[in-house]
Amino acid sequence: MTRQQFEKLEKYMKSCMEKVRHDTEHIYRVLYTALEIAKFEKNVDKDILIASCLLHDIGKEHELKSSQIRHAKVGAKMARFFLVSNGWNRNKVEDIVHCIESHSHNSDVKPHSIEAKILYDSDKIDNIGAIGISKVLILQGKKDIPLYNLYPNGDFIEDRTDDKQSFIKTYLLHLKEIHKNMYTDYGKKLARERYHTTKIFYDKLLNELNHEYNTGKTELKKVFGEPITEQGKNNYKWLESYLLGKAGVYKDYNENWNWTRFLINKDMFAVLCKDLDGNDILNIKSSPEITNKLRRKYSEIKECSYLNKLHWNSIRLDGYIPESDMKKIIDISYDFQLSLFKDKYSKE
Numbered sequence: 001m002t003r004q005q006f007e008k009l010e011k012y013m014k015s016c017m018e019k020v021r022h023d024t025e026h027i028y029r030v031l032y033t034a035l036e037i038a039k040f041e042k043n044v045d046k047d048i049l050i051a052s053c054l055l056h057d058i059g060k061e062h063e064l065k066s067s068q069i070r071h072a073k074v075g076a077k078m079a080r081f082f083l084v085s086n087g088w089n090r091n092k093v094e095d096i097v098h099c100i101e102s103h104s105h106n107s108d109v110k111p112h113s114i115e116a117k118i119l120y121d122s123d124k125i126d127n128i129g130a131i132g133i134s135k136v137l138i139l140q141g142k143k144d145i146p147l148y149n150l151y152p153n154g155d156f157i158e159d160r161t162d163d164k165q166s167f168i169k170t171y172l173l174h175l176k177e178i179h180k181n182m183y184t185d186y187g188k189k190l191a192r193e194r195y196h197t198t199k200i201f202y203d204k205l206l207n208e209l210n211h212e213y214n215t216g217k218t219e220l221k222k223v224f225g226e227p228i229t230e231q232g233k234n235n236y237k238w239l240e241s242y243l244l245g246k247a248g249v250y251k252d253y254n255e256n257w258n259w260t261r262f263l264i265n266k267d268m269f270a271v272l273c274k275d276l277d278g279n280d281i282l283n284i285k286s287s288p289e290i291t292n293k294l295r296r297k298y299s300e301i302k303e304c305s306y307l308n309k310l311h312w313n314s315i316r317l318d319g320y321i322p323e324s325d326m327k328k329i330i331d332i333s334y335d336f337q338l339s340l341f342k343d344k345y346s347k348e
């Protein structure tokens with residue numbers, strides 16, 4: 001491809017995207033990522049790749065006018081007409097048309113050429129990582145879509161089936177999933193790296209929000225002199241009997257460590273002890289997914305300093321986790337340990 005041909009394609013692309021001008025920067029990012037991926041693939045036709053990157057979203061304006069129109073389909077037709085009119089080789093034109101037609105995740109045509117696979121991956125990678133998050137926040141900000149919605153009781157809705165839109169819902173439904181659907185090896189690598197950034201941002205966001213809401217609501221109650229019911233360390237006196245009330249659970253005491261351990265068939269799943277600063281804590285075991293969720297939800301829950309951080313959390317017992325939540329946390333932990341025990345028993 002000559003510089004002149006490139007500039008002609010650029011000019012045409014910009015003329016098609018006047019009403020979605022901000023999207024033209026997306027075009028260049030896709031092009032640059034595609035060229036990076038191409039370095040690790042064999043037999044890539046750069047003419048086909050560059051032309052399809054530049055033209056892949058020229059149908060966007062039409063899609064904005066009607067939701068019935070698919071920009072990949074209409075864009076492919078527009079590209080065919082433009083390229084043939086400008087004397088491009090017929091075979092190359094059809095290869096470019098295939099790339100454009102198959103680049104969208106909701107297209108019925110799936111990418112089969114290497115150029116189409118690279119375009120698909122590059123286009124999706126632009127929706128992951130810091131760039132992906134920024135794009136969603138700008139777009140949702142313009143539409144007044146909030147970061148999160150709340151249940152009537154003031155708790156966060158962290159649920160992909162939430163009726164209303166929010167950044168949290170978009171993350172759970174889309175941002176969290178995009179990196180799983182790449183075609184090229186290098187595209188997979190880039191997507192994984194960017195997903196890491198997306199995940200850190202999301203986890204931090206929830207962490208900050210949960211911390212502020214949990215702490216702030218309790219402080220506000222104090223201002224109004226309202227009793228903090230079901231909360232506070234005095235209400236945790238039931239902990240030991242609650243744990244021992246579960247079928248198959250017994251306790252032992254380790255004098256050296258000053259640990260009261262709660263076990264099922266020699267395996268412990270909860271420990272009452274003190275943290276490094278001498279505060280009363282409950283160390284509790286659960287699946288890695290639950291462990292992380294709990295750390296995000298409650299400021300009193302941190303990773304355990306003494307035990308495997310993947311499975312173990314430490315809960316400060318001078319915090320404000322409601323009694324009902326605390327019981328739920330113990331129930332989940334007990335069920336998890338029981339399932340491990342059953343697994344082990346069935347294998348023996």
Ligand SMILES: [Fe+2]
Nearest residue numbers: 026056057123
């Ligand atoms: Fe795109």
